[in-house]
Every structure is written in C-alpha cells, then in structure tokens.
Amino acid sequence: MGEENQNGIYIRETIGGVPEQPESNKQKGKKPARKRSEAVVSTLKSDPYIWGIYLMLVLISIIELYSASAAEVVGSNVYAPLIRHGMFLGIGFGLLYMVQRLHYGYIARFAGVIGILSWLALAYSTFMGVEINGAQRAFMVGPFTVQPPEIVKLTVIIWLAAVLAKSQIPHDVKTSGIVISAIIVAAFGGLLALNGLTNTLLVMVVSVSMFLICGIPLKKILIVGGVYAVLFGVFYVSTKMINRSSEFEKVGETEQVVKAAAGGDHSLGSQTQVNRIIRFFQGVHPKDSLTDENRQVIMAKLAQARGGVVGKGLGNSRESVRLPLAFSDYIYSIVIEESGLIGGIFLMILYLLLLARAGYVAYHLNRALPAFLILGCAILIVFQALVHMAIVTGLFPVSGQPLPLISKGGTSILVMSVAIGIMLSVSKYATRQKEGKSARANDEVRHLGDDMNAINASAVK
Numbered sequence: 064m065g066e067e068n069q070n071g072i073y074i075r076e077t078i079g080g081v082p083e084q085p086e087s088n089k090q091k092g093k094k095p096a097r098k099r100s101e102a103v104v105s106t107l108k109s110d111p112y113i114w115g116i117y118l119m120l121v122l123i124s125i126i127e128l129y130s131a132s133a134a135e136v137v138g139s140n141v142y143a144p145l146i147r148h149g150m151f152l153g154i155g156f157g158l159l160y161m162v163q164r165l166h167y168g169y170i171a172r173f174a175g176v177i178g179i180l181s182w183l184a185l186a187y188s189t190f191m192g193v194e195i196n197g198a199q200r201a202f203m204v205g206p207f208t209v210q211p212p213e214i215v216k217l218t219v220i221i222w223l224a225a226v227l228a229k230s231q232i233p234h235d236v237k238t239s240g241i242v243i244s245a246i247i248v249a250a251f252g253g254l255l256a257l258n259g260l261t262n263t264l265l266v267m268v269v270s271v272s273m274f275l276i277c278g279i280p281l282k283k284i285l286i287v288g289g290v291y292a293v294l295f296g297v298f299y300v301s302t303k304m305i306n307r308s309s310e311f312e313k314v315g316e317t318e319q320v321v322k323a324a325a326g327g328d329h330s331l332g333s334q335t336q337v338n339r340i341i342r343f344f345q346g347v348h349p350k351d352s353l354t355d356e357n358r359q360v361i362m363a364k365l366a367q368a369r370g371g372v373v374g375k376g377l378g379n380s381r382e383s384v385r386l387p388l389a390f391s392d393y394i395y396s397i398v399i400e401e402s403g404l405i406g407g408i409f410l411m412i413l414y415l416l417l418l419a420r421a422g423y424v425a426y427h428l429n430r431a432l433p434a435f436l437i438l439g440c441a442i443l444i445v446f447q448a449l450v451h452m453a454i455v456t457g458l459f460p461v462s463g464q465p466l467p468l469i470s471k472g473g474t475s476i477l478v479m480s481v482a483i484g485i486m487l488s489v490s491k492y493a494t495r496q497k498e499g500k501s502a503r504a505n506d507e508v509r510h511l512g513d514d515m516n517a518i519n520a521s522a523v524k
Contacts, residue, residue: 110490155480162484168510174225185211220439228432231517261462362386374403433493
C-alpha cells in the first residue's frame with residue numbers, strides 16, 4: 064500500500080522487505096513486453112550487400128538475356144523473350160520479398176514436408192514427365208514447365224540444415240543426424256542421377272560442404288562418401304544392364320538409337336553421359352566438321368574468342384543467333400562476347416562476393432541453424448554458377464546447367480530467388496554473437512524452440 068503526500072511524492076510501504084509496486088507498474092505484464100519485442104523486430108533490416116548483389120545480377124540478366132534470345136525472336140515482337148523473362152524475374156522478386164519477411168524458423172519447421180513433396184515431384188517428372196534437352200526431367204502445369212531437379216537443390220539444403228541443427232553436439236553431430244542426412248542425399252541423388260550426373264554432383268558437393276560446416280569429423284564424411292560410392296556403383300551397373308536390354312529390344316529402330324546416341328533418349332541416358340565425357344576428353348579442333356554433337360562447344364568458343372578482353376559491346380553479340388541454348392545453358396559465352404574477359408571476371412567475382420558475404424554473416428551468428436541455411440544457399444548459387452562457367456569455357460563436360468538468376472528458365476529463377484530470400488531472412492532475424500537478451504534474441508528463441516536452438520560453433524570461443 065502507499066499514499067501520496069502534499070508535495071505529490073508517492074510514498075511506498077514495504078511488506079516483508081519487498082516494496083509494493085505502483086498500480087501503473089502492476090498492470091505491466093508480458094504482453095506489453097512482447098509488443099515491444101515485436102516492434103523492435105519489425106524494424107530490423109535485411110543485409111544490404113546481399114540485396115545489392117541480387118539487384119546487380121537481375122540487371123545483368125535483363126541485358127544479357129535480351130541479347131542472347133535473338134534466335135527466339137518470332138515475327139515483329141522482338142521483346143517477347145524479354146517480356147517472358149521479365150515476368151519470371153518479377154514473380155521471383157515477389158517470392159523473394161515474401162520469404163525475406165518470413166522468419167527463417169518457419170521455413171525450417173516445414174523442411175520435412177517441403178522435402179517429401181519435392182521428392183515426389185522429382186519422381187513423377189523422372190518416370191512420367193516430359194523430355195527437355197535429352198532428359199525426362201519436367202512436367203507441365205498448364206502452359207508452364209516445372210523442373211523439379213531445380214527445386215530439389217534448394218529443398219535438400221533446407222532439410223539438411225534443419226536435421227543437422229537438431230543433431231548438434233559439441234564438436235560433432237549425432238550419429239542419427241548423420242544417417243538421416245545421408246539417406247536424404249542418397250534418396251534425391253538416386254533420382255537425379257537418372258537424368259544427368261551434373262545435378263547429382265551439385266547436390267553431393269553442396270551436401271558435403273554442409274557436413275563440413277556443421278562440424279562432422281572428416282572420418283565420418285569419408286565413410287558416408289564410401290557408402291555413396293558403393294551405391295553409385297550398383298546403380299551404374301544396374302542402369303547399364305537395363306540399357307543393354309533396351310538396345311536389344313530396339314535393334315530395328317535405328318532412328319531412335321541414333322537419337323539416343325545424340326542425347327535425345329531417356330532410356331539410353333547413361334550412354335549419352337558417357338559419350339559427352341568421351342567428347343570432352345577428345346576436345347575440338349579447328350579442322351573439325353560442325354555437327355550436332357559439337358555445335359554448342361564450337362560456337363561457345365567462337366563467342367568467347369570474339370569477345371576478347373573488352374568485348375564487342377552490349378547488344379552486339381553475333382554468335383547468339385547460331386549458338387543453341389545461348390539464352391540458358393551457354394549464356395556465359397554471350398556475356399564474354401559482349402563484355403569480354405573483364406565482364407566475365409566481374410560476373411564471377413559478383414557470385415564469389417555473395418558467398419563471402421554469406422560466410423561473414425554466418426560466422427557472426429549465434430545459432431547454428433541460420434548459419435547452415437545462409438551458407439548452404441550461398442554455396443548452391445555460387446557452385447552452380449561456377450559449374451555453368453566451367454562447362455561454357457570447356458573445363459567441364461557438356462551438361463545443362465543454368466547460370467543462377469541470369470539464364471532463361473522460370474523454375475531456376477524462382478528457386479534461386481527463394482534462396483536469396485532465405486539468405487535475407489537469416490540476415491534480418493538471426494541474432495549475432497553476444498547480442499544478449501535483445502528483442503531479436505527473444506523472438507529467435509520463440510521461433511526455433513528447444514530442438515533447433517543449438518549454438519553456432521563459431522560463437523564458442
């Protein structure tokens with residue numbers, strides 16, 4: 064109890080040595096504190112450097128896609144390819160904006176559901192989908208083509224990040240977490256291998272990178288790699304036996320066998336991959352005749368040679384008309400033709416800066432889950448970009464791999480936009496080291512719960 068004297072001073076009486084709180088303070092409970100926490104969180108900003116890199120890539124995409132789509136121009140509407148590409152970029156930006164406003168904890172919570180749905184979509188496209196560029200890897204949704212192999216690259220990262228975050232122990236990961244992660248990668252990798260080894264290799268490399276990041280000892284990673292090697296060997300031998308049976312059944316169908324050797328038959332997909340590897344080691348020579356098998360490689364090299372050091376200028380590409388898939392799988396050659404070696408190196412550095420920024424943010428985060436998410440997304444984007452560049456420049460066998468956010472392809476653009484959105488969400492909501500009991504820290508604990516609240520290894524000094 065208390066009373067107010069003539070001077071307006073409030074005098075408090077104590078009971079048991081504890082002062083009685085004023086009536087105004089008694090009314091203060093958890094709800095106002097939570098409102099203050101939500102108000103502070105709502106003012107948080109996502110990383111400006113990641114935003115800048117994303118917007119720069121989108122700008123380059125618009126410019127280069129317009130140049131690389133010369134062969135697609137139909138009739139008088141020269142802007143049709145650019146309008147379609149801009150539509151997907153706009154939808155991608157909308158997805159990115161929504162995801163970066165969503166706390167990354169929600170995404171991790173539904174990682175298993177997202178992973179299972181994407182695996183089912185991949186299985187459907189593998190066995191009952193439509194054929195694109197020699198591989199049965201897509202299905203139609205109205206007028207749009209959906210390519211699940213592009214989707215599963217991101218869903219595997221999200222799923223692995225959630226599983227590994229739940230399995231964290233000091234300087235290691237629980238054996239159960241390693242086993243579950245290995246099964247996830249094998250389940251997706253087995254289906255991806257039916258359509259091409261590049262996507263399988265991409266998922267494997269990103270997965271191993273995440274294993275290293277999360278603190279799994281190298282010995283255990285090598286054991287997992289050995290299991291993968293055995294499974295791949297069994298898969299490869301089985302595929303060869305099935306393909307031989309298919310060849311005997313189609314002895315009289317010469318046209319279909321020839322098409323398969325050139326990369327157009329899914330049933331002989333493994334032979335197509337072998338042929339591409341053989342042609343890669345054989346290389347191309349100035350006196351080689353131009354064929355359907357070497358056309359892309361030769362035209363891509365001509366485009367890069369024509370670009371030189373400074374390039375021919377934006378919009379001055381000549382090889383985009385003659386180069387198949389110049390707007391997607393070989394767009395980097397058009398970038399070099401128009402902007403030269405300088406432009407090609409600049410674009411490569413732009414992707415590497417994205418990885419560097421993700422690494423910087425992850426190192427200073429307090430929790431393991433956001434660190435896994437932001438690094439996994441960055442590694443996926445950058446490694447896919449480097450693989451695309453390696454294919455175009457002749458350092459890697461021919462395989463369809465779009466340049467993230469730049470190549471034509473609706474599914475790829477949307478998936479990479481979501482990946483950038485997840486990175487921005489992490490940069491916005493994840494707590495930094497020594498941030499204490501701040502509003503953002505309380506909000507993060509509330510979203511993650513006890514099972515995914517493991518401390519980031521870099522936060523342990």
